[in-house]
Amino acid sequence: xxxxxxxxxxxxxxREREADPVEAAPQAxxxxxxxxxxxxxxxxxxxxxxxxxxxxxxxxxxxxxxxLDALRAAGVKLVVPLVSxxxxxxxxxxxxxxxxxxxxxxxxxxxxxxxxxxxxxVRVGQLVRQQEAEVRAxxxxxxxxxxxxxIQQNFLPKQLPDLSGWQVAAYYRPAREVGGDFYDxxxxxxDKLGIVIGDVTDKGVPxxxxxxxxxxxxxxxxxxxxxxxEVLERVxxxxxxxxxxxxxxxxxxAVLERKSGKLSFANAGHDVPYLGTPxxxxxxxxxxxxxxxxxxxxxxxxxxxxxxPGDTALLYSDGLAEAHDHDRxxxxxxxxxxxxxxxxxxxxxxxxxxxxxxxxxGSDWEQEDDITLVTxxxxxxxxxxxxxxxxxxxxxxxxxxxxEGNERAAMERVAEAIGDLGLSESRLDRLKTAVAEATMNAMxxxxxxxxxxxxxxxxxxxxxxxxxRITDRGGGEQIPDAETPNLEAKLAGEQKPRGWGLFxxxxxxxxxxxxxxxxxxxxxxxxxxxxxxxxDN
Amino acid sequence: xxxxxxxxxxxxxxxxxxxELTGEVDRYAEQAVESxxxxxxxxxxxxxxxxxxxxxxxxxxxxxxxxxxxxxxRADGRSVKACGLTDHYREIFEITRLSDFMTIFPDExxxxxxxxHSQEGGTNG
Numbered sequence: 001x002x003x004x005x006x007x008x009x010x011x012x013x014x015r016e017r018e019a020d021p022v023e024a025a026p027q028a029x030x031x032x033x034x035x036x037x038x039x040x041x042x043x044x045x046x047x048x049x050x051x052x053x054x055x056x057x058x059x060x061x062x063x064x065x066x067x068l069d070a071l072r073a074a075g076v077k078l079v080v081p082l083v084s085x086x087x088x089x090x091x092x093x094x095x096x097x098x099x100x101x102x103x104x105x106x107x108x109x110x111x112x113x114x115x116x117x118x119x120x121x122v123r124v125g126q127l128v129r130q131q132e133a134e135v136r137a138x139x140x141x142x143x144x145x146x147x148x149x150x151i152q153q154n155f156l157p158k159q160l161p162d163l164s165g166w167q168v169a170a171y172y173r174p175a176r177e178v179g180g181d182f183y184d185x186x187x188x189x190x191d192k193l194g195i196v197i198g199d200v201t202d203k204g205v206p207x208x209x210x211x212x213x214x215x216x217x218x219x220x221x222x223x224x225x226x227x228x229x230e231v232l233e234r235v236x237x238x239x240x241x242x243x244x245x246x247x248x249x250x251x252x253x254a255v256l257e258r259k260s261g262k263l264s265f266a267n268a269g270h271d272v273p274y275l276g277t278p279x280x281x282x283x284x285x286x287x288x289x290x291x292x293x294x295x296x297x298x299x300x301x302x303x304x305x306x307x308x309p310g311d312t313a314l315l316y317s318d319g320l321a322e323a324h325d326h327d328r329x330x331x332x333x334x335x336x337x338x339x340x341x342x343x344x345x346x347x348x349x350x351x352x353x354x355x356x357x358x359x360x361x362g363s364d365w366e367q368e369d370d371i372t373l374v375t376x377x378x379x380x381x382x383x384x385x386x387x388x389x390x391x392x393x394x395x396x397x398x399x400x401x402x403x404e405g406n407e408r409a410a411m412e413r414v415a416e417a418i419g420d421l422g423l424s425e426s427r428l429d430r431l432k433t434a435v436a437e438a439t440m441n442a443m444x445x446x447x448x449x450x451x452x453x454x455x456x457x458x459x460x461x462x463x464x465x466x467x468x469r470i471t472d473r474g475g476g477e478q479i480p481d482a483e484t485p486n487l488e489a490k491l492a493g494e495q496k497p498r499g500w501g502l503f504x505x506x507x508x509x510x511x512x513x514x515x516x517x518x519x520x521x522x523x524x525x526x527x528x529x530x531x532x533x534x535x536d537n
Numbered sequence: 538x539x540x541x542x543x544x545x546x547x548x549x550x551x552x553x554x555x556x557e558l559t560g561e562v563d564r565y566a567e568q569a570v571e572s573x574x575x576x577x578x579x580x581x582x583x584x585x586x587x588x589x590x591x592x593x594x595x596x597x598x599x600x601x602x603x604x605x606x607x608x609x610x611r612a613d614g615r616s617v618k619a620c621g622l623t624d625h626y627r628e629i630f631e632i633t634r635l636s637d638f639m640t641i642f643p644d645e646x647x648x649x650x651x652x653x654h655s656q657e658g659g660t661n662g
Contacts, residue, residue, distance in 0.1 A: 491608045
């Protein structure tokens with residue numbers, strides 16, 4: 001810049017990036033220098049500068065422009081536009097020469113040359129700065145996503161409740177930008193289970209924090225108060241004072257009595273859950289109530305329903321019903337409701353909903369919101385399996401592929417799991433044989449030796465009884481009674497020599513129960529830890 | 538889990554054809570058991586002893602195999618004995634009533650000693 005020139009900086013706000021103004025000079029002008037002149041993105045002077053060939057005389061310019069007025073007021077005489085690739089990226093502002101003479105033709109030539117060389121360099125500088133800012137912003141967003149996901153995962157149940165005679169299944173899939181969905185199961189006493197599903201407005205870390213707080217408050221209140229309406233009322237009171245502005249929580253809370261199938265529930269503005277029966281009838285589990293955290297003094301209506309054997313309750317978040325396809329059509333609540341009825345229980349219903357959703361949105365769909373699904377199904381054979389109150393500790397829970405010979409692996413794993421229970425050798429041998437036979441049946445008759453269809457095995461024990469549940473996917477079929485094989489007929493060649501499996505199982509264990517629904521078939525073997533028949537005879 | 542291939546070797550001792558089974562008596566043992574019995578049948582009509590000493594697993598399919606052998610032996614008018622069963626499998630032979638149709642001995646020696654007498658006794662293990 002020629003010596004003795006007074007400089008005035010201009011700050012040009014870019015039309016396309018208003019939030020990220022690009023400056024032609026340092027943001028804060030050094031003391032004693034005039035403040036920068038702001039040029040708004042819609043100021044006509046921008047177009048003028050962009051098209052100008054060389055330095056522009058401010059005095060003689062005729063234009064309706066707030067920036068022009070400001071430049072004049074700041075004493076700017078000459079503006080040299082910096083144009084790179086046809087785009088105005090900055091200007092050099094010059095005040096009057098100290099000699100008070102006008103700028104000469106040589107001065108202008110010098111300035112034009114300077115501008116031509118400076119413009120690309122300034123542009124490069126701007127791009128680098130912009131790039132760095134974007135990288136920082138992206139890293140911050142990624143970090144936030146990570147934190148939100150971590151909070152979310154930490155506060156979702158690690159395992160599903162194990163209820164004799166019930167199938168409970170849950171599914172949670174966060175959107176890329178994690179939302180505030182949550183679900184929870186709260187063991188209230190031997191018979192009662194609290195079931196929670198909720199959704200915090202907003203996304204990311206704030207939503208995850210509110211979700212974590214809501215969950216904790218709910219857990220504490222649920223243990224103390226039994227009635228769902230009172231629980232939500234209490235939770236609301238606790239949340240209101242600390243709830244960030246414009247945030248609230250929708251939440252459905254139910255208490256299930258596992259023996260009777262009674263479900264009492266209250267709803268704080270959450271999507272209405274459905275209750276489906278095996279014959280396809282679906283009812284809505286409605287109860288009035290405002291979302292949590294909005295206003296103090298709210299009451300929550302409490303209602304009741306009963307799940308009969310074969311019934312399934314579906315709790316879900318709006319990420320499912322409000323998913324859109326390519327044409328912006330919504331998956332919709334009627335569709336969710338329609339899929340709920342019929343003989344789809346537990347995980348099966350979740351699988352159906354998800355595959356319908358994928359068919360609807362297409363596989364390239366970017367999920368808009370968290371999707372949470374919880375199903376609570378009462379097994380068709382419920383009641384008989386719920387013979388004792390508690391079911392005890394789970395000692396093992398695993399799956400094996402339905403491949404010939406795998407019954408031995410199942411048998412050994414069960415034996416290992418109950419190794420510490422102190423079963424006598426003869427009782428252990430009996431259980432092992434029963435497990436092997438039941439697993440073989442499950443692989444052969446239930447899963448037809450399809451290796452990718454596993455047999456699920458669960459080992460539970462309390463002080464008195466060890467139970468082994470062996471589940472295949474052969475539900476919906478008639479289970480033959482364990483008839484005593486007619487050995488004489490077999491020896492005489494009148495009957496096939498086979499047919500010993502079920503008979504053996506029944507004789508090996510103290511209890512045998514079969515629970516079956518449309519999809520699954522479970523044999524539950526029960527053996528008392530100590531029996532008076534210990535020994536050989 | 539890999540299953541160990543069952544074998545069924547036949548040898549004769551004191552006029553009794555001994556089928557010595559090893560490994561797992563399940564569906565994989567079918568071939569071995571049937572050919573062993575065929576070999577026994579080709580040797581004559583003396584008694585047959587099923588030796589389970591080296592068997593570590595018998596399942597319901599294995600029970601069916603033994604029922605098959607028993608059926609053939611009965612058709613052939615041949616007496617069948619068994620030995621070397623663990624307490625557990627001995628219980629299973631009793632539950633399935635296989636023990637009603639074959640005499641069960643603790644080991645090969647006692648089974649062979651018995652054949653010097655008649656087809657009785659030995660069930661009191």
